[in-house]
Amino acid sequence: MEILGATLRICVDDLETAVPFYERLAGGTALRFERGGVKVAAIGSFLLMSGPEGELEVLRKVTATIAVKDVEEAHRLLADLGAQIIAGPVPTPVGRNLLVMHPDGTVFEYADQSGA
Numbered sequence: 001m002e003i004l005g006a007t008l009r010i011c012v013d014d015l016e017t018a019v020p021f022y023e024r025l026a027g028g029t030a031l032r033f034e035r036g037g038v039k040v041a042a043i044g045s046f047l048l049m050s051g052p053e054g055e056l057e058v059l060r061k062v063t064a065t066i067a068v069k070d071v072e073e074a075h076r077l078l079a080d081l082g083a084q085i086i087a088g089p090v091p092t093p094v095g096r097n098l099l100v101m102h103p104d105g106t107v108f109e110y111a112d113q114s115g116a
Helices: 017-027 053-059 073-079
Strands: 005-009 029-033 036-044 046-051 061-070 083-090 093-102 107-112
Touching: 005 053, 005 083, 017 036, 036 053, 036 107, 061 073, 073 083, 073 093, 073 107
Parallel strands: 005 046, 061 107
Antiparallel strands: 005 061, 029 036, 036 046, 083 093, 093 107
């Protein structure tokens, strides 16, 4: 499994206020989308999320998003290593993702940019 990078997941109260700061910090423009009532802005290595507390409570349990070359390959390897597959692989607006709990209890999202 080839890991391409990681994205920090940050829940914010006001996405519109937070985005300009992170755009200047990361030197880029936010890619925005909405999923399940949660507004999301992806900027460099940051994934900002804002929405109903019930939805954010679940999202806060995911430590980070790990970018991989192929989610299917990640799925096979992680399952072989004893990780618990929570959800996926499923399509997203930019590719596919997979939610996984590592044997130590840490939850990560694995995502690729193919198959969108």
